[in-house]
Amino acid sequence: MPEIKVTPLGAGQDVGRSCILVSIAGKNVMLDCGMHMGYNDDRRFPDFSYITQNGRLTDFLDCVIISHFHLDHCGALPYFSEMVGYDGPIYMTHPTKAICPILLEDYRKITVDKKGETNFFTSQMIKDCMKKVVAVHLHQTVQVDEELEIKAYYAGHVLGAAMFQIKVGCESVVYTGDYNMTPDRHLGAAWVDKCRPDLLITESTYATTIRDSKRCRERDFLKKVHETVERGGKVLIPVFALGRAQELCILLETFWERMNLKAPIYFSTGLTEKANHYYKLFITWTNQKIRKTFVQRNMFEFKHIKAFDRAFADNPGPMVVFATPGMLHAGQSLQIFRKWAGNEKNMVIMPGYCVQGTVGHKILSGQRKLEMEGRQILEVKMQVEYMSFSAHADAKGIMQLIRQAEPRNVLLVHGEAKKMEFLKQKIEQEFHVSCYMPANGETTTILTNPSIPVDISLGLLKREAAIGPVPDAKKPKLMHGTLLMKDNSFRLVSPEQALKELGLAEHQLRFTCRVHIQDPRKEHETGLRVYNHLKGVLKDYSVQHLPDGSITVESILIQATAHSEDQGTKVLLVSWTYQDEELGSYLTSLLKKGLPQSTA
Amino acid sequence: YRDLHTFELQAPTRVIEWARGSRVCVAGYGECGGNEILQLLPPPTLQAKEAQGLCPERDFKVECGGFSKRPVYSLKHVPDTSLLVTSGPPDSSLQVWQVSAEDSDVIKPLSTITTENGTGEPWAKIATISARAPWVLHGSRLNSVQITEVELGKNVYTAASQDSEELSGLAFLDCNTLLLCSSTGRLLLTDVRQPQGPVGAVPAPPAPCGEHWFLGTCCGEQGSEPSSWPVARLSSRGLLTLTDLRKTPECLASAKARVPSAGAGAEFLCVSWAPALEGCLAVSGFDGTVHVYDTQSWDCSGREAEPVFVHKGHAFSGTGDPPLVTVHTWHPQKPRTVLSAATDGSLHVWDWVEPCGKC
Numbered sequence: 001m002p003e004i005k006v007t008p009l010g011a012g013q014d015v016g017r018s019c020i021l022v023s024i025a026g027k028n029v030m031l032d033c034g035m036h037m038g039y040n041d042d043r044r045f046p047d048f049s050y051i052t053q054n055g056r057l058t059d060f061l062d063c064v065i066i067s068h069f070h071l072d073h074c075g076a077l078p079y080f081s082e083m084v085g086y087d088g089p090i091y092m093t094h095p096t097k098a099i100c101p102i103l104l105e106d107y108r109k110i111t112v113d114k115k116g117e118t119n120f121f122t123s124q125m126i127k128d129c130m131k132k133v134v135a136v137h138l139h140q141t142v143q144v145d146e147e148l149e150i151k152a153y154y155a156g157h158v159l160g161a162a163m164f165q166i167k168v169g170c171e172s173v174v175y176t177g178d179y180n181m182t183p184d185r186h187l188g189a190a191w192v193d194k195c196r197p198d199l200l201i202t203e204s205t206y207a208t209t210i211r212d213s214k215r216c217r218e219r220d221f222l223k224k225v226h227e228t229v230e231r232g233g234k235v236l237i238p239v240f241a242l243g244r245a246q247e248l249c250i251l252l253e254t255f256w257e258r259m260n261l262k263a264p265i266y267f268s269t270g271l272t273e274k275a276n277h278y279y280k281l282f283i284t285w286t287n288q289k290i291r292k293t294f295v296q297r298n299m300f301e302f303k304h305i306k307a308f309d310r311a312f313a314d315n316p317g318p319m320v321v322f323a324t325p326g327m328l329h330a331g332q333s334l335q336i337f338r339k340w341a342g343n344e345k346n347m348v349i350m351p352g353y354c355v356q357g358t359v360g361h362k363i364l365s366g367q368r369k370l371e372m373e374g375r376q377i378l379e380v381k382m383q384v385e386y387m388s389f390s391a392h393a394d395a396k397g398i399m400q401l402i403r404q405a406e407p408r409n410v411l412l413v414h415g416e417a418k419k420m421e422f423l424k425q426k427i428e429q430e431f432h433v434s435c436y437m438p439a440n441g442e443t444t445t446i447l448t449n450p451s452i453p454v455d456i457s458l459g460l461l462k463r464e465a466a467i468g469p470v471p472d473a474k475k476p477k478l479m480h481g482t483l484l485m486k487d488n489s490f491r492l493v494s495p496e497q498a499l500k501e502l503g504l505a506e507h508q509l510r511f512t513c514r515v516h517i518q519d520p521r522k523e524h525e526t527g528l529r530v531y532n533h534l535k536g537v538l539k540d541y542s543v544q545h546l547p548d549g550s551i552t553v554e555s556i557l558i559q560a561t562a563h564s565e566d567q568g569t570k571v572l573l574v575s576w577t578y579q580d581e582e583l584g585s586y587l588t589s590l591l592k593k594g595l596p597q598s599t600a
Numbered sequence: 601y602r603d604l605h606t607f608e609l610q611a612p613t614r615v616i617e618w619a620r621g622s623r624v625c626v627a628g629y630g631e632c633g634g635n636e637i638l639q640l641l642p643p644p645t646l647q648a649k650e651a652q653g654l655c656p657e658r659d660f661k662v663e664c665g666g667f668s669k670r671p672v673y674s675l676k677h678v679p680d681t682s683l684l685v686t687s688g689p690p691d692s693s694l695q696v697w698q699v700s701a702e703d704s705d706v707i708k709p710l711s712t713i714t715t716e717n718g719t720g721e722p723w724a725k726i727a728t729i730s731a732r733a734p735w736v737l738h739g740s741r742l743n744s745v746q747i748t749e750v751e752l753g754k755n756v757y758t759a760a761s762q763d764s765e766e767l768s769g770l771a772f773l774d775c776n777t778l779l780l781c782s783s784t785g786r787l788l789l790t791d792v793r794q795p796q797g798p799v800g801a802v803p804a805p806p807a808p809c810g811e812h813w814f815l816g817t818c819c820g821e822q823g824s825e826p827s828s829w830p831v832a833r834l835s836s837r838g839l840l841t842l843t844d845l846r847k848t849p850e851c852l853a854s855a856k857a858r859v860p861s862a863g864a865g866a867e868f869l870c871v872s873w874a875p876a877l878e879g880c881l882a883v884s885g886f887d888g889t890v891h892v893y894d895t896q897s898w899d900c901s902g903r904e905a906e907p908v909f910v911h912k913g914h915a916f917s918g919t920g921d922p923p924l925v926t927v928h929t930w931h932p933q934k935p936r937t938v939l940s941a942a943t944d945g946s947l948h949v950w951d952w953v954e955p956c957g958k959c
Contacts, residue, residue, distance in 0.1 A: 208705075210640065210660040210947075213606040217658065395662065396610045422665035422705045429634070429667065 002450060004173060004199055006436075007443040008413055009046035018073050019046035020175070020201065020413065025168035027148045030064045031175045031201070035075025035107075045076045048084050050441060056085030063144045066092040067177025068161035069099040071107055078104060078121035078129040087132065089144065093152055094135045095160025095282040101130050103240075110329045110358060138162065138284075156180035156190045157391055159278070159285055165195055170450045172197040174405055179203075181397030184214070185247040186286050190393070192405045198448045200407035206392040207412075207423050221248075221387055222255050224347065228383070229263045229318040233345035236382075238333040238360065240326040244351050249305055252320065256304045263318040266308035268332050308332075313339050326351060327360035334359060338378060346382035395423060402431055409446050411436045454483070454490040457497060509578035515591045516563070519570045524549045526570045527560040533595050534558075534587075541583075556584055558591075602936070603951035605643075606913060607660055611636065612945045614868060614926035619677040619699070622932075623663060625684060626941065627672035637666040637675070637686065637707055639699055642949075660947075664699055666707025673723045678750050679730040683710070685738075685750065692721040692740040696750060713738070713748050725767050731775030741766055742782060747792065757792045769815025773845075785813035785833055787843065812836040816871040816881060829873060830895075832881055836866035839902065840883070842895060853898035855905035859886040868926040868943075876935035880908075884925040888915030890940045892952065909952045914942040 005023040017034035028051075036044040051060050057080075064086065066074045077100070080086060092100070104126045111117050121129075136142050141151050147169065152162040156179055163176045174197040179190040228235050239245040245267075252265055308321060313336050323333035328348075337359065340346040354360030362370060363384045370378045393401065402410060410427055412420055412435065424435040438444040460481050482498035484491045499506050519526045531545040534553060544552045551558040556576040563569040572591055576584030613626035624642055628635035641661040673688040684697040684707070694713040713736070715724070724738040728750075735756060739745035745759035745767070759778070768783040780788040816832030830842040830852050838859035842852040869885035879896035891907040898905060915922045923944035931937035937951045 208662040210607050210609065210662060212643070212658040213608065216605050219604075396608075399610075420705070422662070422707075425667070425706060426636070426665070 002171065002448050004171060004446045004448055005443050006173075006199070006201065006411055006438065006446070007050065008438055008440055009048070009050055017044070017046060017076065018067075018177070018203075018413065019076065021051065022166065022173055022175075022201075024166060024173055025147070025171050027062045027144075027168050028060060029148075029166055030061055031164070032067055032073040032177065033064060033075075033077045033080050034070075034072040035079075036072070045079055047441070048080065056087070058085065058087045061086065061088055062148055063088055063150070064090045065150060065164050065166070065175070066090065066096060066100070067155065067164065067175070068093075068158050069096050069103055070158065070178065071103060073177060074100050075104070075107060078125045081129045081132060082121060082125035090129075090133045091136055091142065091144075091150060091164075092133060093160045093162045093285075094137070095278065095285055096162070097130070097133050097135045098278060098281065099160065101126050106325060110327070153192045154188060154190060154285075156183065156187045159187070159282060163190060163192060165192075165197065170452075171448050173199045173201065174407065176200070176202045176393075176401065179393055179397075179401070180391035181393050181400050182391070184391055185250055187391075188286075190401065192401065194404065194406050196406045196408070198407070198450075199409045199411055199446050200402060200405055201411045201413060202398055202401065203392070204398060204412040204420060204423060207395045207398055207420070209392075209394050211394060217387065218251055221349070222251065224349065224385055225252070225320060226255075226259070226261075228345070228347040229261070229320065231345055232318050233343070233347060233382075234318060234340050235320040235346070236333065236336050236340060236348045237320065237322050237351060238326050238328050238337075238348070239322050239324060239351055245322055248351070249302060249322070253302045253304055261304075263320065264312075265302075265305045265320040266312060266322070267305050268308045268321070268323045310335065327354040327358035328363070329358035329360065338372070341378055341380045341382050344381040344383070347385060348382055349385045349387055352388055395426070398423070399427070399430065402427065402433075407433060408448075409434045409436065411438070411444060411446075413438075452490065454492050456481070457491065457493040459497065460492060460494045463494065510575060511578070511581070511584060512573055512575040513584070513588045515572040515574060515588060516569050517572060517591070517595060518568060519595070520568045523560045523562055523570065526572075527551060527558075529595050530558060530560060530572065530591070534590075537590065553587060554580065554583060556580055556587060558587070601950055602953050603949075604913065605658065605949040607947040607949070609638075609941070609945045609947050612923075612926060612943050613672075613941050613947070615672060615675040616927050616929045616939050616941055616947075617675050617677055618929065618932060619684070620682065624660075624939065625675055625677065626947070627668065627675050627686065629671035629673060629688065631671060633669040635668045635670070635672055637668055637672060637684070637697065638662050639664040639707065662705075664705045664707050666697055666699075666709065668695065668709075670695070674726050676726050676728045676736070678728045678734045678736065681730065681734050681750070683734065683750055685713075685726055685728060685736050687724040687726055687738065689723050691715075691719045692724040692738075692744065694724060694726065694736065694738055694748075696753075711753055713750075713753055715739075715744060715746070717744075722766060725770050727771050729772040729775060737770055737772060737778060739767055739770065739780075742780065742788070745770065745778070745780060745790075747778075759790050768813055769817075771815065771817070779815070779831065779845075781813060781815035781833065783812050785811070785835065787831060787833070787845075789845070811839075812866040812869070814866075814869045814871060816873055832871055832873065832895075834869055834871040834883060836869060838883075838886065840871065840881075840893070840895075840905075841902075842898070851900050853895055854900050854902040855893070855895070855898045856902060857883050857886075857891055857893070858904060858907065868924055870925075870927050872928065872930060874930050874935065875932050876930075882928055882930065882938060884928045884940060886924075888912070888922045888925055888942060890914075890925055890928050890938065892938075908954050911938070911940065911948070911950055911952065913948045913950065914940065914944070914946055 007021045009019040009021060017036040018032040019034055020031040022029045022031060048057065051057055105123060108121060112120050136152050138152050138154055141149050143149050149167050151165045155161040155163045155177055161177060163174060163179055166173045181189050183189040225235050321336060323336055325331050325333055328334050328337055337348060350360055350364055354364055359370060363380055364386055368380045370380060372378050410433055420437050424437060427435045436444045464479050481492040482495050484493060484498055527549045531551045535543045538553060541553055546552060559573045561571050561573060563571050574588050609626060611628040611630060614629050615627050617625045619625050619639060622642060624640045627637040641663045643658050643660060670688040672686045675684060675686045677684055682699045684699060686695045692715050696710045696713065698708045698710045722740045724740045727737045729735050734750040735747050736750050737747050742763040742765050743761045746755055747757040749756050766783045767780060769781040771779045773779050776792050778790045814834045830844050833841050838857040840857055841854045844852045871881060871883050874880035880892060880894055882890055882892045884890040890911040892909040893905055894908050914925055923942035925940050925942045928938055928940035939949050941947045
């Protein structure tokens with residue numbers, strides 16, 4: 001049976017880095033190439049030695065697909081392509097291609113410059129890696145080679161995130177990456193058509209979560225900001241260039257309008273330009289609402305949100321500032337943080353995951369005394385809050401996606417080993433499909449049942465129809481024919497036609513076996529004995545005694561001859577064609593048992 | 601509110617029960633099978649002492665789940681064990697489940713406790729206790745009240761009664777005393793050590809016939825002398841009566857809850873005492889709201905009482921017909937925290953503040 005093999009190199013029972021190898025119909029595809037953010041050593045990269053112990057990986061992989069720009073899905077890409085070695089195509093969506101290098105460079109700066117690591121990829125490596133990237137559009141079928149094709153679907157979650165369908169012939173796999181089934185303020189919900197893949201690989205880390213409603217989170221966020229501003233404090237919100245920042249801006253703008261608040265909100269300039277630029281480029285990736293508002297006015301022309309100037313940080317009074325980078329590890333957000341950290345009226349709201357080693361991570365872990373450059377100690381008296389709006393599919397979302405795609409099998413990549421049994425049973429019960437949950441390094445084999453379309457010749461059909469009753473449309477019917485594979489077509493024809501088409505002559509195979517029996521009489525008497533014996537035993541067969549002394553059983557010929565040296569022994573020559581093999585060997589063993597003593 | 605969290609379950613629940621280690625259990629009640637029993641781990645915000653608005657972990661986690669073919673109308677955790685008992689139509693039998701969160705996350709069906717002549721009977725009301733052994737008190741009518749030892753399924757006690765009136769609630773007052781409430785509002789007491797049947801303690805309150813009465817529950821810690829608490833009864837038209845069992849049969853207090861006149865039926869009526877706020881009880885099931893009343897100011901007149909707080913969250917949840925609140929329960933430790941669920945699958949956790957600032 002043909003099979004699809006899946007091996008997670010990361011993200012099988014381990015949250016942190018996604019990297020999945022899929023082997024389908026002889027093609028090898030790597031899905032995502034993420035970095036584990038929690039480790040500082042080699043464990044942060046997936047274990048590529050699984051593919052090959054040494055040497056470059058170009059020959060072993062047909063392509064690499066990256067689902068979105070989060071570092072736990074693309075963080076190890078430069079290491080993989082430049083340090084381990086891979087020169088084949090890397091596929092991702094246009095926004096991902098644009099944003100990936102920025103995040104990778106950011107991450108590289110923190111790791112190398114701040115933490116002083118040496119075995120890490122360089123800026124040049126990032127650039128070289130991105131040169132190998134082929135950007136794809138949504139719902140565009142991309143031919144990787146003659147047999148392998150891929151197609152991207154909208155996944156929600158972050159700008160540019162996609163789910164990919166990988167297809168070879170009639171076997172296909174859909175990989176979801178991270179996705180979200182409920183739309184949010186700036187992104188739509190994931191969507192896939194009823195593509196009925198053999199396998200759906202989906203993340204299930206958040207399957208066990210029942211999320212607090214967005215309204216409550218937003219309400220709490222606004223409450224915190226409001227409280228701080230009311231008491232005259234300043235709120236710093238470090239953000240990445242894109243995504244959540246827009247959502248929060250829209251949220252604050254609406255709130256400020258409704259509550260008639262006067263405190264200024266600032267957005268650092270670098271951010272505005274970049275964000276604007278990307279949104280213009282990728283407007284089709286945001287949801288309907290944003291698109292409509294963008295058409296009417298510029299994304300960043302908010303009434304209450306203005307461009308930031310670094311001098312403003314020293315202004316007295318309340319304000320809210322969005323600044324990059326998101327983990328407070330460098331640049332403007334860190335500068336502002338240092339200015340405001342000492343005042344307990346102020347607040348910093350961290351919008352998401354912070355890598356170990358960054359100031360963001362430290363303050364979220366509870367550290368309140370930070371060592372800055374030049375051995376300066378910074379005391380953090382400002383309030384530190386964390387809020388995560390990042391959207392992943394929960395159990396309900398996963399079931400929805402499965403319902404949409406109708407896969408034949410489901411494979412879960414997720415965080416915790418044994419805690420997925422309930423979800424597995426839920427999926428199996430509701431959809432009657434098999435559900436797998438491999439661990440890192442564990443290979444799961446999925447058997448597929450592809451249908452291979454074959455043209456059958458009319459002559460063969462007619463012949464088969466003539467033999468038996470009209471076949472039942474629902475029952476499989478066994479037919480005999482010859483399969484001709486020529487060019488790209490499969491045809492089923494009768495053997496004679498096949499021979500003719502191929503210009504081959506038909507050969508007949510004939511077997512002859514010698515059976516020795518003790519019989520001193522003459523040959524024709526022996527022959528008669530044989531005839532009578534066989535006639536008596538083989539009542540259902542046509543046994544004939546021919547004028548020349550030979551005996552036929554159906555189409556098998558038996559002749560009795562004298563042994564050349566021994567008069568007392570007769571040799572029976574039993575001869576049959578290949579088609580009569582069964583009867584022939586039966587006769588032979590029957591005759592070998594000897595003839596009965598009495599004869600007619 | 602001091603705090604409000606809203607969640608959406610995949611299927612609506614009509615049970616919210618506290619289980620070991622501050623877990624919460626909910627279960628589906630759909631007619632067509634495939635109901636899930638979920639044991640949820642509440643977010644740290646619910647477990648912490650101080651409210652933390654933007655705490656990173658704000659979500660419930662599904663710790664374990666099981667599948668029930670029957671709709672689950674009642675679910676109780678058996679104290680000091682990892683067992684759950686559920687009941688639901690079409691008969692009065694009970695299902696026992698094993699929760700083993702360490703090995704796997706599946707709640708496995710363990711056994712069934714059947715009752716004699718149980719088929720076709722209404723679904724059983726259940727109460728659990730683990731004094732001498734894990735016991736479940738169950739029954740659907742006054743004449744079918746019994747206590748079964750959960751692990752062995754052995755019958756330990758049967759209340760001798762000829763009365764076939766339907767039960768609407770039952771409870772352990774302590775490890776020997778049972779309190780039964782019939783659907784007409786009669787309260788009966790019985791001692792498991794005595795051979796005689798339940799003794800009528802309090803007659804049904806004066807009220808038009810046809811009303812269904814429900815027993816107020818209390819989720820306080822075992823051994824906090826529940827027998828000293830007044831017993832609350834709620835009628836399907838909103839009448840609340842409080843009775844002190846030591847001073848029966850006179851009524852201690854009585855009031856009328858503010859309910860919409862067009863009654864939505866008595867399917868989900870629920871009344872419960874706040875474990876940490878003396879005299880406070882909550883009422884739900886008439887519409888999409890949960891009312892909190894302070895009974896200390898009540899007298900026996902049966903006048904309409906003003907709630908000290910009304911949770912309206914469920915009514916604003918979504919589009920379409922406003923949902924009905926199916927069940928509510930108080931947090932055992934946090935005095936003003938209440939969990940409530942509604943027919944649209946929503947699950948709310950709210951921490952209320954008395955509007956006049958009297959908290």
